[in-house]
Amino acid sequence: MTTTETLSHGLFTRGEPVSAWTVATALPVTYEVRFTPRLLDPANPALGNAGGAGGRRLVVVEETVDRLYGGRIRRWFEARGLPYRLCVLPAHEQVKTMDSVYRVVEQMDRFGLARRGEPVLAVGGGVLMDVVGLACSLYRRSTPFVRIPTTLIGLVDAGVGAKTGVNFGDHKNRLGTYHPAVATLLDPAFLATLDRRHLGNGMAEILKIALVRDRRLFERLDRDGEALVAERFQGPTPGGEVLTRAVHGMLSELQPNLWEHRLERSMDYGHSFSPTVEMRALPELLHGEAVCLDMALTTVIAHRRGLLDTGQRDRIHRLMRRLGLPVWHPLIEPATLGDALTDTVRHRDGRQRFPLPIGIGDCCFVDDVTAAELAAAARETEELSCAAR
Numbered sequence: 503m504t505t506t507e508t509l510s511h512g513l514f515t516r517g518e519p520v521s522a523w524t525v526a527t528a529l530p531v532t533y534e535v536r537f538t539p540r541l542l543d544p545a546n547p548a549l550g551n552a553g554g555a556g557g558r559r560l561v562v563v564e565e566t567v568d569r570l571y572g573g574r575i576r577r578w579f580e581a582r583g584l585p586y587r588l589c590v591l592p593a594h595e596q597v598k599t600m601d602s603v604y605r606v607v608e609q610m611d612r613f614g615l616a617r618r619g620e621p622v623l624a625v626g627g628g629v630l631m632d633v634v635g636l637a638c639s640l641y642r643r644s645t646p647f648v649r650i651p652t653t654l655i656g657l658v659d660a661g662v663g664a665k666t667g668v669n670f671g672d673h674k675n676r677l678g679t680y681h682p683a684v685a686t687l688l689d690p691a692f693l694a695t696l697d698r699r700h701l702g703n704g705m706a707e708i709l710k711i712a713l714v715r716d717r718r719l720f721e722r723l724d725r726d727g728e729a730l731v732a733e734r735f736q737g738p739t740p741g742g743e744v745l746t747r748a749v750h751g752m753l754s755e756l757q758p759n760l761w762e763h764r765l766e767r768s769m770d771y772g773h774s775f776s777p778t779v780e781m782r783a784l785p786e787l788l789h790g791e792a793v794c795l796d797m798a799l800t801t802v803i804a805h806r807r808g809l810l811d812t813g814q815r816d817r818i819h820r821l822m823r824r825l826g827l828p829v830w831h832p833l834i835e836p837a838t839l840g841d842a843l844t845d846t847v848r849h850r851d852g853r854q855r856f857p858l859p860i861g862i863g864d865c866c867f868v869d870d871v872t873a874a875e876l877a878a879a880a881r882e883t884e885e886l887s888c889a890a891r
């Protein structure tokens with residue numbers, strides 16, 4: 503058995519007869535998230551430059567978005583004489599499955615996608631982002647893609663992180679990868695056609711960020727949230743600070759722990775019980791609505807623990823209602839919460855690691871929430887919800 507004295511790159515032996523190797527390397531990842539107004543203006547080159555100019559583009563567009571913007575997208579490419587193919591994909595929670603991923607992979611094969619120089623463009627909401635992202639992370643073991651989010655959740659959350667995924671059986675996001683897009687282009691103009699319910703849905707993920715790390719963002723939501731939803735971020739009420747603070751807050755939390763080696767994650771707030779609740783209610787509840795139910799319950803738990811006062815609890819619930827979001831639902835009950843607790847503990851490697859708000863704008867993590875505490879909090883949340891009607 504030879505003894506290796508020299509250490510080749512990343513391969514370590516210890517000067518003994520070689521029978522075991524340790525391979526260590528780092529995977530450098532850089533990606534850009536940029537506000538890109540007037541994205542579909544043919545004078546704006548961003549759509550074709552993102553991820554590197556040149557080459558053809560496979561453009562995967564969610565079917566509603568194609569109906570609303572597909573003509574402008576086609577005209578953008580044709581005005582510039584750039585070769586492209588547009589693939590229209592139905593993308594909503596009930597088709598967030600591997601079958602949708604395979605549909606994208608089939609289009610990638612038919613297009614004859616080059617491995618590195620032809621990033622796929624994903625244009626749609628969070629479901630489309632997650633499906634196309636997963637297809638790109640699997641295709642030839644990693645294919646670049648560019649995200650163009652068209653919903654509020656997409657703009658501030660699904661479009662800016664590293665996660666891709668689909669549901670499997672009754673389990674939310676059970677299959678997925680960490681595969682950030684090479685670039686995300688944010689154009690709030692897409693919100694002009696987003697319905698009110700989906701705007702409120704996105705506000706829930708912005709409220710998540712505000713409650714655990716950004717009190718000023720909460721103040722902006724409290725002051726302007728209803729008007730921003732009514733105006734779809736296109737009116738006189740200034741929405742730029744809300745969107746910018748939301749994206750900045752998300753990226754500030756994601757960047758240092760992008761692969762989630764640490765499972766105490768403030769961006770998990772609102773996502774301890776919501777995955778189970780969302781999937782059991784499907785298709786009744788949107789993702790953000792389930793997240794809001796989770797936050798309304800955990801706000802009550804935090805209040806019962808003295809982490810925030812009665813005025814703060816009631817102010818948070820009041821804002822949720824003003825944004826058109828639910829504060830309580832029949833699935834917020836002991837059996838469902840118990841099942842959610844069990845699955846979340848598995849997801850967090852054996853501990854609860856529940857983010858709980860401290861006042862408004864900060865959070866801590868706890869591992870000792872009991873079934874009795876959950877049951878009492880669920881009852882109190884229902885009572886508060888009934889009293890507010």
Ligand SMILES: NC(=O)c1ccc[n+]([C@@H]2O[C@H](COP(=O)([O-])OP(=O)(O)OC[C@H]3O[C@@H](n4cnc5c(N)ncnc54)[C@H](O)[C@@H]3O)[C@@H](O)[C@H]2O)c1
Binds near residue numbers: 653
């Ligand atoms: N990967 C992540 O980090 C991450 C983060 C947050 C949420 N998510 C996922 O995102 C999903 C929720 O995303 P979503 O709220 O965007 O839902 P969605 O993707 O289902 O889109 C919502 C609906 O809006 C329509 N739509 C999209 N853009 C439109 C526009 N500009 N105008 C009019 N209608 C438009 C679509 O047809 C769709 O029916 C969930 O599956 C959630 O798990 C992922």
Ligand SMILES: O=C(CO)[C@@H](O)[C@H](O)[C@H](O)[C@H](O)COP(=O)(O)O
Binds near residue numbers: 659665675707769777
């Ligand atoms: O919903 C998502 C991601 O899917 C985000 O809004 C959320 O903040 C976080 O990423 C949570 O960690 C939930 O993500 P997941 O691992 O359960 O998919």
Ligand SMILES: [Co+2]
Binds near residue numbers: 659707789793
């Ligand atoms: Co979420």
